Amino acid sequence: MLNIADTLHRWYSEPRPYALATVVGVQGSAPLPLGTSLAVDADGNAVGSISGGCVEGAVYDLCQRLLDGGGRAQRARFGYSDDDAFAVGLTCGGELDVFVQRIDPAGLPHLADALAAIVDGRPTAVAQVVDGPEDLLGRMVYVDGADDTPHRDDLPGALSRQLTAQAQALLHTGRTALVELGGDAVTCPQRLSVLVHVRASRPRMLVFGAVDFAAALSQAGRFLGYRVTVCDARPVFATPARFPHADEVVVDWPHRYLGRTPLDARTAVCVLTHDPKFDVPVLREALALPVGYVGAMGSRRTHDHRMRLLREAGVSDEQLARLRSPIGLDLGARSPEETAVSVVAEILATRHETTGLPLSGLTGPIHEAPRLPKSKDLHMFLSQRMAKP
Template sequence: MLDIAAELCEWCEQDRDFAVATVVFVDGSAPRLPGAALAVDATGVAVGSVSGGCVEGAVYELCREVLASGEPVLTRFGPDGDDPFLSQVTCGGVIEILVVPVYAADRAAVVPVLRGDRAALARVVDGPPGTLGRSLLVRADGSYAGSLGGAAGSDETAAAEARQVLAAGRHWARVVLGTAGDGHRQPFTLFVEARAEPPRMLVFGAIDHAAALTTLGRFLGYRVTVCDARPVFATRERFPDAHEVVVDWPHRHLRKTATDDRTVICVLTHDAKFDIPLLSRALALPVAYVGALGSRRTQADRMVRLRAEGVPEWQLDRLRSPVGLDLGARTPEETALSIAAEIVAVTRGGSGLPLTGGDTPIHRDFGHEHCRVPPTATASRRPLSAR
C-alpha cells in the first residue's frame, strides 16, 4: 500500500475510515507487483489500483463490503472461470489480494509506515483461525506494536523477520513462520511491507545527458547523485532534479559512498582519466548495473586500459557500454531514455527486445523471489474470480 501512502496518510489525518486491498501474491503474468493497493473510504472515494483495470470493479465492491462488515478477506483472481461476467485477470496470471478495514483504532499501526518512518508492517495472510489481516508494526530500532494473535513467541519471531526485510532494503516480502510441531498450532504466512531506503543512482559526469538522466532516475524512484570533479559544471542550478550534487573526483567519491545490490552506476564522463579509475572500482562492487557512455571506438580503448589495470574478465563482462538500448537516440533526452530503459531491463530481467512478435512474458514473475519458503495455501479464502 506504500504506492498510495500520501493519500492514505491524508485520510488518516482526516479521521476517515477506509478499507485497503493489497496485492500479496502474484503467480505468472500480472500487471502489478505485490504491494500494489487500492483503497476505498466510507463515502466510496477510491485511490490506487491492484490490476491496472481488469479486476478493479470487483475489488472496489469487496472493499466496501469489508469496510461495512469489519472482517478481513483474502481473495484470488485468475484467468479461469466459466462465467464471462466474473472478474478475471486478463493477463493470464493469478493475483492474491488481502482486503482489511482501517478504522480509528487501527491507524496507529499503519501511519508510521505511511508517513515514511523506517518501519515495516507485517500482516497475516494465512494462519490460525481469527488471525487473517492481523498486523504487527515493527520499527527500525527493533521495537514493535500490535500482535498477530498466535502462539507465544510468534510476535517476536515475526518482528525479527520484518527487521530483516528492513535491513535488506526491500519494499515487501512474503515469509512463513513456524512449522507443524514447533509450538505453533499452524504456520503463519505474513506479507511484510517496509519503508526501505530508495535505491541509489550514481551519475558521474556533469554533462547535458546527465541532467536528463537525473530527471528520469528520480521519476523511477532512485535517489540520484551527480558527481563531477569540475565545480563549474557540477552545480545545483544545472541539476535541479538530483538529490545530491557532489564536486569530487569520481573514483574518490565512489570509494566513500555506500552502495548495495540495488545501486546503478552511470559513467557519462567518457574521459579516460576519469573513467578508468572509476570503472576499476565500480566493476568490483556488487551493484545492480554499471554503464558507461562512449562510442564503440572509445569502448574498445577503454577495455584495453581496464585490462592493463588488472580488471578481470568476469568484471569486464558486467560493463554495459556503449550504454543504453538501441532506440536510435540522438538528443540528450533520448539518450537518457535509452539508458533508463536498459536499467529497467537489467534490473527487472527484461530482454530489451520489442514485445510485438515475441513470446517472452510481458510481466516477469517476481512474486517468489523474496519468499523464504513457498507460500502456503491452507487459509480459508474466497475462490478464484470470487464476486
C-alpha cells in the same frame, strides 16, 4: 497499501474504519504488483486500485459486505473465464489473490505509526499476515527503517521476531514480497503467508562526468525515483545550475567520491566522461562494489582501449563481465535525451533481470520476471534485426 498511504493516514487520524483489499498473489499477467491496495470506508468512499479497473467492482462489493457485516478477514481469487471476464475476471488473462480485512484505527494503533512514517518518506516495512490461522489473519508488524527495530504489534514474541527479521531483510533490498513462515513449534505450528510491504529509501544513481548527457540522464533518473548525484572533478562544469534535476552536484574525483559514499545493491553507477584518467579509477572501484549496475559511455574503440587499461589496473575478467559498455540499449539514440532513455532502459532491464527485447518478439506472461526468451524466439529476433539494412 503503500499506493494509498496518504488517504489511509488521513482516515486513521479522523478516525474512520475501512476495509482494505490488497493484492497478495499474482499468476500470469496482471496489471498491478503485489502489495497494491484498494480501500473502502463506511460511507462508500473508495481509494486506490488493484487491477486497473477489471475487478474493482467485485472487490468494492466484497469490502462493503465486510464493513456492513463486521466479517472476518478473507482471501478471494479473481481469474479470467469466458463467462465473467468483464465482470470479475482479468481481461489480461491472469489471476489475482486478494486479501480483504476490516481496519479499525483503535484495533491497530501501530499501523498509524507506519502510515505516518510512509507519508513522511521514511524507510518503512509493514509485515501483514495474509494466510494462516484465523486468529492471526491481518495482524501486522511495523519496522522503522531508520533503526531496524520493530514497533508495537500484537503477535507472539517468537513470530514477531521472525517477521521483523524478514521485514528488515526486504527493507534493505527495497522489495515488497510474500514470504512463508511457521510450521514449527517455536514460531507457529501452522504455516503462514506474510506480505511485507516495503517503502525503502530512494535508490541512488551516481552519474560521473558533468556533460550534457549527464543533464538528461539526471532528469530521467529522477523521474524514475532515483536519488541522483552528479560528480565531476572540474568545478567549472559541476554546478547545480547545469544540473537542476540532480539531488546533489559534487566536485570531487569520481573514484574518491565513490569510495566514501553510501550505496547498496540498487545503486546505478553511470560513467559518462570517456576520459581514461577519470574512467579507469572509478570503474575499478565500482566493479569491486556490490552495486546493481555499472555502465560506461564511449565508442567501441574507446571501450576496447578502456578494457585493456582496466585489465592492466588489475580488474578481473569476472568483474569486467559486469560492465555495461557501451552504455545503454540499442535504441538508435543520438541526442542526450534519447541516450538517457537508452541508459535507464538498460538499468531497468538489469534490475528486473529481463531481456530488453520487444515484447512482441517474446512469449509468456508480460509481468513475470525473469522473462528470458526461448532460444528460437531470440534467434528469430536477432536474425530479423541483423537482416535490416
